[in-house]
Amino acid sequence: MMTAFDAGLGVLLVLAAVRVVATSDVRAAASGFLAYGMILALAWVRLESVDVALTEIAVGSGLTTIVILRAIAHVPSPPSSSTAGAKAAVGLLCACVTLGLSAVILGLPEPASSIAADVAMNMPATGLGNPITGVLMVFRALDTVLETIVVLLALIGVWALVPQERLAGRPATPGTGRSPEPVVFLARALVPIGLVVGAYQVWAGADVPGGKFQGAAVLAAMGLLLMMAGIVKAPAATDVKLRALLLVGPILFLAVGIAGWPLAGSFLGYPPGFEKPVIIVVEIASTISIGLALVMLVLGPPGRASS
Amino acid sequence: MTGSIILALAGAGLVGLGLYGVIMRENALHRILAFNVLGGGIFIVFGFAARRGAGAGFAADPVPQALVITGIVVAFSATALATAIVVRLAAARDEEHADARSAKDEG
Numbered sequence: 001m002m003t004a005f006d007a008g009l010g011v012l013l014v015l016a017a018v019r020v021v022a023t024s025d026v027r028a029a030a031s032g033f034l035a036y037g038m039i040l041a042l043a044w045v046r047l048e049s050v051d052v053a054l055t056e057i058a059v060g061s062g063l064t065t066i067v068i069l070r071a072i073a074h075v076p077s078p079p080s081s082s083t084a085g086a087k088a089a090v091g092l093l094c095a096c097v098t099l100g101l102s103a104v105i106l107g108l109p110e111p112a113s114s115i116a117a118d119v120a121m122n123m124p125a126t127g128l129g130n131p132i133t134g135v136l137m138v139f140r141a142l143d144t145v146l147e148t149i150v151v152l153l154a155l156i157g158v159w160a161l162v163p164q165e166r167l168a169g170r171p172a173t174p175g176t177g178r179s180p181e182p183v184v185f186l187a188r189a190l191v192p193i194g195l196v197v198g199a200y201q202v203w204a205g206a207d208v209p210g211g212k213f214q215g216a217a218v219l220a221a222m223g224l225l226l227m228m229a230g231i232v233k234a235p236a237a238t239d240v241k242l243r244a245l246l247l248v249g250p251i252l253f254l255a256v257g258i259a260g261w262p263l264a265g266s267f268l269g270y271p272p273g274f275e276k277p278v279i280i281v282v283e284i285a286s287t288i289s290i291g292l293a294l295v296m297l298v299l300g301p302p303g304r305a306s307s
Numbered sequence: 308m309t310g311s312i313i314l315a316l317a318g319a320g321l322v323g324l325g326l327y328g329v330i331m332r333e334n335a336l337h338r339i340l341a342f343n344v345l346g347g348g349i350f351i352v353f354g355f356a357a358r359r360g361a362g363a364g365f366a367a368d369p370v371p372q373a374l375v376i377t378g379i380v381v382a383f384s385a386t387a388l389a390t391a392i393v394v395r396l397a398a399a400r401d402e403e404h405a406d407a408r409s410a411k412d413e414g
Contacts, residue, residue: 006310010317017321017344021328026337033340040347043314047354048366052375056347060379064343067383067390068336074394077334090330098323105315105352114360116368131365135373147377154384158391213380290380297387301395 006046013039026077030068037061050209051132054201058217059294066224066298070174127276129207136211137279141268145257148250148286151293155246159237162301168238169303171296173227187229194222202287206276212283216291223295237302242292249289253282308358315355321348335393339386346382350375 016036020029037060044053119131119139128134136144159167198218205211226232235242256278260269270278321344328341353371360368 003310003313006313010313013314013317014320014324017324017348020344021324021332021341026334026340029337029340033343036344036347040351043317043351044354046314047311047351047358048361049354049357049372049375052350052354052372052379055376055379056350059383060343060347064383064386067387068340071336071390071394075334075336075397077337080333082331082333087331090327094323094327094330097326098319101319101322101352102316105312105319105355108356108359112356112359114362114368115370116360116365117363119369120363120365131369132373132376135369136376140370140373143374143377147381150381151384154388157388161391161395211376213376294383297384300387301391 002046009039009043009046013043024080026072026075027069030065030072033068034061034065037065051130051211051214054209054214055217058214058221062221063217063294063298066174067300070298070300125275126279128279130205130209130211132209133205133211133279133283137283138270138275141253141257144286145250145253145268148253148290151290151297152246152250155293155296158297158301162303166301166303168236170234170236171299171302173230173234173299174224179228179230183225184229184231187225187231191222191226194218194225198222198291202283205283206280212287212290216287217294219287219291220294220298223291224298227299234299235296237296242296245292246289246296249282249286252285256282311355311358315352318348318351318355321345321351324348335396336390339389339393343382343386346378350378 013036016032016039019032020036023029023032037056041053041057041061044050044056119135122139123131123134126134126138128137198215200215201210201218202212202215205215223232227234256270257268259271260267263269263271325341325343325345325348329338329345332338332341353375354367357367357369357371357375360371362368
């Protein structure tokens with residue numbers, strides 16, 4: 001029964017991807033991508049990866065689609081110039097890639113390699129209940145530090161695209177002019193609930209699926225909704241408070257990492273006995289920084305003409 | 308487990324479809340979307356590896372899962388940066404055209 005469900009899911013997934021790639025209308029491709037992301041998240045649930053499903057639905061599908069939709073009006077579509085021959089050749093190449101990858105998937109060695117046992121053995125030392133959070137914050141903490149810095153670097157890259165004198169301007173919020181009544185109502189009704197959901201995801205992420213990335217994405221969405229409703233103004237890129245909050249996560253994470261040398265004998269080692277409180281403080285600081293960075297990435301370069 | 312294999316094969320299909328879009332679509336934003344389809348396929352294949360690595364009381368190996376979460380956030384950051392660059396390029400092209408037109412009017 002579940003195999004039939006998975007088969008249906010797989011077919012839907014491929015059809016959604018065909019929709020995104022095959023249409024020549026970018027707006028249709030973007031809305032198709034949103035649907036594709038939702039189906040992809042279901043596939044993640046079926047692969048027993050609920051943490052990944054939450055991230056995919058919030059960041060991979062939701063935020064990506066907003067960024068593309070906002071940009072469409074500013075980018076002209078060049079006329080199609082590819083010949084039928086080119087289409088067939090590229091189609092053949094891509095089919096070969098898919099077939100090769102399928103052969104690899106079907107021919108993977110048995111028994112499967114896994115480091116789940118190592119994680120299980122070392123989890124009690126972290127004081128955490130969610131193995132994914134354990135990997136992100138303890139075993140592969142270096143990846144997570146670098147990731148928070150990558151998000152920041154992307155934001156610096158976006159801000160670097162505008163001339164110096166426009167940097168002080170506020171980025172355009174989605175939508176123009178007066179916010180429609182339903183958006184204002186939605187912001188008033190949904191934001192309190194969303195804040196609780198986001199905060200819960202961060203807090204509960206230590207023990208059940210969830211965590212700072214998923215929580216930060218929900219909080220970022222609430223912030224964007226408040227801006228769309230005109231209740232909150234988008235902060236300017238030169239705002240000192242904004243910059244301080246963007247930096248607090250990575251700096252605190254790095255500080256804990258460096259303190260690990262004298263206290264725990266290694267970079268990113270946590271002081272023995274205080275693992276969980278330190279991890280939670282770093283998680284909360286990272287949530288603030290990542291959430292704000294996501295908001296600013298969606299808003300785009302400062303001083304842009306509103307879309 | 309057969310269900311997971313089907314999803315992994317669908318992931319392989321996404322990789323091919325995404326690659327086709329990256330090469331063949333003319334609109335840069337459309338290419339960015341196709342690139343994300345390609346990435347989603349690769350993540351799913353990796354997720355299948357995690358599912359195969361189930362053990363020690365976990366339904367799926369947590370290490371690949373954590374890496375995919377990191378990957379999704381990094382992919383979004385790259386998408387936002389790429390989109391901003393594409394928009395800036397289009398604006399620069401407009402400015403160039405406007406400059407050329409005004410130069411012609413004066414000459």
